[in-house]
Amino acid sequence: MSRLPPLRALQIFETVGHCGGISQAAKRLNLSVGAVSQQMKLLDEALGMSRTVKDGQRLRLNAIGQRFHARCSTAFEELRAAVAEVERSKNPNNLYVSGLPSLMNKWLGPLIYEWQHEHDDLDIYLDGTLADTSEEENADFRIGYGEPVQYAERSVVLFHDCVVPACSPALLGQPGTVGQAADLLQHPLIRVDSRPKFDSPPSWVEWFGLEGGVVEQTIAVRRSFSSASMAIQAAIDHQGIVLAQYSMIARDIAEGRLIIPWPRAMALPSPYYLSWHPNTLQKAQCRAFQRWLIGRGKAQEDMTERLILALPDLPES
Template sequence: MYPPLNALRAFEVVARSGSIRAASEILNVTQSSISRHVSILEGHLQRKLFYREGRGLRLTEAGEDYLLQIADAFETISNATAAIKNRSKRAQLTLSAPLSLTANWLIPRLKGFLAENTDIDIRLVEGLTFDPSKKDIDCAIEYRFQPAPELASTLLLRDEIVPLISPNHFNVLALSTLDCVKGITLIETSRRLVSWHNLLEGKHWLCQQPFFTVNHTVHALEAAQRGIGIALANRHNAHHLIDTKKLVIPFLIAPSSLPRTPRYYISVPPHRGQNKQVLKLQSWLLKESKDRPSPNN
């Protein structure tokens, strides 16, 4: 059974100030009220908490132990109170998105959304799909074959697979089809669902092909810029690198050569579906996906 909270507070202030009078001034109540609260707490605990010494008070051994144990609780309450009072009244939206799409497509565009919505803060977290265990996610850009039935999902971007190579590397190579990559280092992304191995399956020379493997597309694109080899990526992820001529598409892959590819969806959990800020972000993302070039600055 919890002790009376007013009695606890009175005890804590008396213990720290050393007198009933000082505690009454701090708490802005009468001395008799402080004395009564201390007596109530001693009765509840069935322990004497103070010795009288002249005009002051000294904690008993039981009082010292009790103060030590409740001190952290009062500090926690104080910190929690300060945090809630100081919390920003601005809306914060947590958006989950794949790492490479975030770095290469989303972040170059976000300045526009933030300029249009100065009362909204964006918090980005990494995720290939929506993680239902993370209750703080307001919406997610997902990379998957089909939307999850428990989410409200809308197609955002198709996965346009293209090969990418540095301009200098391209100028010294004759590349026009998939067969032309034989003997050239292929930059493979281990987390990519459509890979060089998928595209070249059945080629008798594949077992002799040199590969450079990374975990994320963002690293594959960097490696391609450095002339390590040919990367395979989503055109949307590399849009700004293509626009700025840091990477070039040496040839297009015939749709018949591609396996079924995932797509990017913007998905919202049911409890956030009517949130005005979430709807604003969703609408803006869909507008940005309509073949609008990525800004270069």
């Protein structure tokens, strides 16, 4: 096995790479410029080559230095995550929930305040990630979409969702400007495209297909986002009309930041689910959280059903 360079030198190299120079890294690390330079020299000697080049007054990474820095950064992030996990484990009164980033941001994030207000002695860690929960992550719960990859036997359906068009009230101007679905094409359309990392929600083409008629204008979508939360924020900022999941915009609609300009909902093909680690329910706070979150999921599904029932029946085109 190859001998690893000194860990301290690697740590300082990572910081130098992020800062783009020795003096900036020295300030961040609260070290002298000479101490940083010495560690950089030690790393060069350990590796048998330099990973930097001078660019005027700045120091930049050469090609192999950039690749080496990327791997070092990933390794240190893993170490930091491992240390954070150990710190969390020191307190048995904690709760670790992993989930899809936009759902965590737009749905669970606002709700969790309600939970923590009633359990103010708990340390709660919310981890927004597309990756499914694994044995190594050791999350108590995972909120995912579709079929659970891990712990299928310890999973329940949380809720079914739908997508509806949504935009800022200011975007449309005068009331009554949308007389048919095709009128939405007079405004910029925003889409969510998270492929290949994750299945994307229904497209505008699929949604317009529900109308049963032919849309004469071309369905042009000029702005795409990899996450639903970014797309929804763009709609809130008057940048266009987004085809959004109702669970993620219900609060924005209730508080007047968004409206539904045309009353047509399209169901998602799969539900959101909640799964948990084999040891999760040994903790009392996790059992209580599971009951609470399943209840919130049922409430969300009821809201979605009420929305669909409240939308008027549209005439066949």
